[in-house]
Amino acid sequence: MNILVCGVGGQGVLLFSDIISNLALRNGLDVKKSEVHGLAQRGGSVTSHIRFGPKVYSPLIEEGTADAVVAFERLEALRYVHFLCPSGRLFYDSHRIDPLPVSIGTAERVPDDQIEARLAARAPRRQMVPAFKTALELGNVRVQNTVMLGAVSSCLGFPDESIKQSLTELVKPAARELNLKAFAVGQAISACP
Amino acid sequence: MTRKLLSGDEAVARGAWEAGCRVAAAYPGTPSTEILEAISTYKDIYSEWSTNEKVALEVALGASISGARALAAMKHVGLNVAADPFFSAAYIGALGGFVIVTADDPGLHSSQNEQDNRFYGLMARVPVLCPSNSQECRDYTMRAFAISEEFDLPVLIRLTTRVAHSSGIVEVGERTEVPLKPYEKKVTKNAILPAFAKVRHVDLEKRIDRVAALSLQDEFNRIEPGSVDLGIISDGVCYHYAREVYPDASFLKLGMVWPFPGETVRRFAATVKELLVVEEVDPFIELQVRALGLKVTGKDRLPRTNEMSQRALRLSMGLPAEKAEPETGVTARPPALCPGCPHTGIYFALQNQKAFIGGDIGCYTLGVMPPHSGMDTCVDMGASITVAHGTDKALGATDQRPHVAIIGDSTFFHSGVTGLINTVYNKSNVITIISDNRTTGMTGHQNHPGTGQTLMGSFGTIIKPEEIAKACGVKTVVVVDPYKVKETRKVVRELLAKKEPAVIVNRRACALHIRLHNPPFKVDPEKCDGCKTCIRLGCPALSFDNGKAHITATTCVGCGMCADVCPEGAISASPKSNVQSPKSSAGSPS
Numbered sequence: 001m002n003i004l005v006c007g008v009g010g011q012g013v014l015l016f017s018d019i020i021s022n023l024a025l026r027n028g029l030d031v032k033k034s035e036v037h038g039l040a041q042r043g044g045s046v047t048s049h050i051r052f053g054p055k056v057y058s059p060l061i062e063e064g065t066a067d068a069v070v071a072f073e074r075l076e077a078l079r080y081v082h083f084l085c086p087s088g089r090l091f092y093d094s095h096r097i098d099p100l101p102v103s104i105g106t107a108e109r110v111p112d113d114q115i116e117a118r119l120a121a122r123a124p125r126r127q128m129v130p131a132f133k134t135a136l137e138l139g140n141v142r143v144q145n146t147v148m149l150g151a152v153s154s155c156l157g158f159p160d161e162s163i164k165q166s167l168t169e170l171v172k173p174a175a176r177e178l179n180l181k182a183f184a185v186g187q188a189i190s191a192c193p
Numbered sequence: 194m195t196r197k198l199l200s201g202d203e204a205v206a207r208g209a210w211e212a213g214c215r216v217a218a219a220y221p222g223t224p225s226t227e228i229l230e231a232i233s234t235y236k237d238i239y240s241e242w243s244t245n246e247k248v249a250l251e252v253a254l255g256a257s258i259s260g261a262r263a264l265a266a267m268k269h270v271g272l273n274v275a276a277d278p279f280f281s282a283a284y285i286g287a288l289g290g291f292v293i294v295t296a297d298d299p300g301l302h303s304s305q306n307e308q309d310n311r312f313y314g315l316m317a318r319v320p321v322l323c324p325s326n327s328q329e330c331r332d333y334t335m336r337a338f339a340i341s342e343e344f345d346l347p348v349l350i351r352l353t354t355r356v357a358h359s360s361g362i363v364e365v366g367e368r369t370e371v372p373l374k375p376y377e378k379k380v381t382k383n384a385i386l387p388a389f390a391k392v393r394h395v396d397l398e399k400r401i402d403r404v405a406a407l408s409l410q411d412e413f414n415r416i417e418p419g420s421v422d423l424g425i426i427s428d429g430v431c432y433h434y435a436r437e438v439y440p441d442a443s444f445l446k447l448g449m450v451w452p453f454p455g456e457t458v459r460r461f462a463a464t465v466k467e468l469l470v471v472e473e474v475d476p477f478i479e480l481q482v483r484a485l486g487l488k489v490t491g492k493d494r495l496p497r498t499n500e501m502s503q504r505a506l507r508l509s510m511g512l513p514a515e516k517a518e519p520e521t522g523v524t525a526r527p528p529a530l531c532p533g534c535p536h537t538g539i540y541f542a543l544q545n546q547k548a549f550i551g552g553d554i555g556c557y558t559l560g561v562m563p564p565h566s567g568m569d570t571c572v573d574m575g576a577s578i579t580v581a582h583g584t585d586k587a588l589g590a591t592d593q594r595p596h597v598a599i600i601g602d603s604t605f606f607h608s609g610v611t612g613l614i615n616t617v618y619n620k621s622n623v624i625t626i627i628s629d630n631r632t633t634g635m636t637g638h639q640n641h642p643g644t645g646q647t648l649m650g651s652f653g654t655i656i657k658p659e660e661i662a663k664a665c666g667v668k669t670v671v672v673v674d675p676y677k678v679k680e681t682r683k684v685v686r687e688l689l690a691k692k693e694p695a696v697i698v699n700r701r702a703c704a705l706h707i708r709l710h711n712p713p714f715k716v717d718p719e720k721c722d723g724c725k726t727c728i729r730l731g732c733p734a735l736s737f738d739n740g741k742a743h744i745t746a747t748t749c750v751g752c753g754m755c756a757d758v759c760p761e762g763a764i765s766a767s768p769k770s771n772v773q774s775p776k777s778s779a780g781s782p783s
Contacts, residue, residue: 044528059359064515099526103736
């Protein structure tokens, strides 16, 4: 299973990936996860590659072979949608974060409807997940990633209890209750496309 | 055995701990930073952030000379800084096991070049191990300590970003305490004066010859038989890419790339019809295979730049690949200074100053981008001050521009101090701005001498850049608060106009490190006349829509810099807020 996660620095892409990798380990599979941090966390584009199965060689997913792309931001979905295999699933948040060149007026914004149309053409199996909006309603935008985890969870092939266990293990004790709630709300939002 | 999910960096740390390492030193640098962060969680190891990589390597060398197992870690360019003691360390050898880890960055995810540090091993005559995944990171680190002691040599472990920052399953064990080897004063070994060093060099060649036998063992350099049509020689993460692209080929997987296992390569070559070397960046293995007189495909087909990947390999070799062209016209999302970043204030103050600005390495390097366009050069750690000094000397009175250097606090301690002393001693008019955000921001908030807190958690003396500047003989030293943007701009402009040597310390804690929790600011659309002054801050929370400035409430951290610069007074803290702009409870100038 190849899952590419993408978003903007600060959105919780890395924690999301940690939880899924931990799950694979917990369930007796080989797993590799690859991410690049450093400069990238300063509001730049962030990706994480997760691969699990009986035996994993490369830590990188090859373009055109991802079973799922999970995007925490709409423009980032467009940037990485080419990683999907033809039958792959795209989960994306319609939340928009303008890149700096757009907000300072040195680049044009790609219109939302155009992004939608291009995503539709490339990813027939796709699901928009309003994770940011939901997290905001839950009172903390930082649980956006957990809402998304809930939405994606039924496609991962792991038991719910196992996912919740990983989640509980990896978030700070003070944030556990809110994260479990966010997970449940995410689960209610989505079924696999 | 316990199975853990560890990154390559964490696995190196685990291996060091299990191998009985006692001392570890580093200067943070992506992608090597997490090695020392992980080591610091093992309390059996003394660990420190040294002021730079040369210092770190010498600290570990000193520990090794005194009989303790020791490790120094750095990113690839850090080994340039530490190259001087690295070469000498090979002559001296190791009493306690001595391991140096270099984390190279093919693809320049967070670096200024793609140098291939395998060549450092060849050049300094130091064995080089290239682990390909987290398990090997742990295993090779443990073996490296043993090899180091057995052959009286330092050992270089070369990671790349993909190995350092990928996580995989690692079977780990427990720590074995390795007693200190009794120290003996041996000046002919440990003091490499010319007469002694001459002898040590002869000895070094003998030591290397002995270790070469080790590179012929399967443990590091393993033949995996497959089809006789194609034999692939590969090291590091490239081995895994090649395994996926050529599942049926024969493989020679190299873990010790120097001393080069010539005999193993010959033996392997004799079993296959064609040889292909898959490696990242430089043809390090390929050159040595060719030197054996073997015919091989390598960089004549494969790229010399950027990271290797399955796809890069397929496309270069003309193999079929999935149709997966990226979408075009997707706006780039370059990293940017964060909302509330104190560097924003100083860059705003520097805008339109017609100055030559020497830049340096850190988050503030992002100030090179619009809207700030705040530096002319960026070379390496510490080069801001020295390059500005050079331009000042070259252009002298013919140049009307002030010559400015901008450098962060951690970088200043790393290698800015010597440059500052040089400007005073050699009398130039460089105005040095030390952008002091109270941490090492870019690599994830490591402490440094200016914070007074050590890696192991103790607090001590806080070393202040402004006091160093005064001690260096700089007469004009000013400390400003970059959140008070207008005031900062006034100070900067006055000092720049004088064109005399000066140091400006702009001090305010990194907005990510000490998170601001102020309520978001708001733009009053009635008062906003669309002048875009605030947009020039380049704050990610600010945008411009329908002729008015707009603040994204979920992104704004309430630093108040935008309110300070707005000429119309159109920006204010939200009505619910009792926060005065600009204000923060932490990190205010001292």
